Amino acid sequence: MPRYEIRFGGFGGQGIVTMAVVLGEAISLVEKKECVQTQSYGPEARGGATKSELVIDDVEVDYPKVQAPDVFVAMSRAAYLEYIDGLKDDGILIIDEDLVEIEGDLPDGIKIYKIPATRIADTEIGVKQATNIVMLGALTAITGIVTPEGLKQQIVERWPRFKETNLKALELGLKAGREAVPFSA
């Protein structure tokens, strides 16, 4: 696969950086693809706008940051407004539908998926902190950028204490992603 770029945006505390890291670990260590993860955040510990990015390639990644994302996962309104620019005209936009509304004009070719990740984590798992894993599951089902098995292996290895919660979150996210119907703006 040629260079593929993923951007995650949200607010500090949602696990925006962590989701890119665990996905990067799965892609790099489990599936042995070339991958670079970067992030950008302000000085605040919680609440500030956060962006985290992954660049995946068949060959060594040269420029390490995202230029025009193939996928943008938006988990807050502020992050959506700040980071939507640059998304490819035929790109994929995944939003947490309870936190983000589509604002402004988007190219017709963009496929939009609405995933209620925070709601699923809160009501179906009872652990809001699992929101990012739900979203990673949805991303995996929608894009196929990593195999569910590879991601699962890395999630279990990274957080053995939270295995049960995370695997439930991953399953629900994969299901939400498979069932989500894309629409255009």
Add this chain to the structure above:
Amino acid sequence: MPERVMFTMGDIACAEGALSAGARYFGGYPITPATEIAEWMSKRMPEVGGAYVQYEDEIASITSVIGASWTGVKSMTATSGPGVSLMLESVGLAVMTETPLVIVNIMRGGPSTGQPTRGQQGDIMQAKWGSHGDYQIIALTPASVQEMFDQTVQAFNLSEKFRTPVFVLADETVGHMRERLVIPDEKDLKLEYRKLPTVDPSEYLPFKADDDLVPPMGLFGSKYQFYATGLTHDERGYPSDKENVQIELVTRLNDKILKNSDQIIDLERFMLDDAKIAVISYGTPSRSAKKAIRDAREEGIKVGMLRLKTVWPFPEEQVAQLASEVDHIIVAEQNLGQVYYMVKAYASPTPVHLMAKPAGMPQLPHEILDKIKEIKSI
């Protein structure tokens, strides 16, 4: 320890590189974007039998590193530009007392406290000229997570071999990006350790250099008794205000770096063989340049890059040689021009064009590509 593979950030690769190089003392004061080095060391140093001390500030940190090194322990600190500003007085002390140590500077936006979470390459000249007096420094500029490991090992090797402080100058992007890191088996690493004296203590001259211009280092607490001072000193270590002692000492301290520069300078030649335009870059902007050069080559433009993996001592001869091979040189760096002025000095009369970017995002590949096209059309 056998080979290990991690997906981790440059800061942590740097810390692991130091540990693999044999560093067993870290004295520091955490600062964004170098905090992860201190954090990782606070956990790992005790595990390997080393010591981690967090001080009240950067001045205490660097002086503790000097002291620790004199006991024979490979020692380091890690900070960012504002911290280096506070350490500079002691960088001079380390140069003058010929103390091996490593200072990691994960460069952020400046001047002053600047932009803590955004990267820049504004501290290139600070590393060279920050402390007073005539001296040379060694500074390495990694561009990937793996190089953060490899070049930190190299920084320790050079500091030990030449008994001198060595900077690792990484921009924030390199410090904070995550990539696959392969930590080699310890037995596969070539490590240097400072020369120790072998003469009888009664005959020991602590600052009498060998042919390589580096004196064997007696250690604090060993059978050798001597005086180490920041004052100009003779071979016995005694302070002196004589002109010849000053000239001899300062000349030797400079020459031990300059005359051994072929052992220090590390460059990557990328697609340069038939190039008419050369980009000179280092750190993250060099990765943008690689992409730009690949794209330009697809359009038939003969362009390549000289990537500096070390900026100090400056590769004077190599830049002069390059200038004789190409029609134009573009310097792409994440500042308003620092290495640019050095390139200009040695590339003359070949025209040198600066592509400056004094902000957190490095030059984008398409921006460098545009610059290459602009220069080609001249």
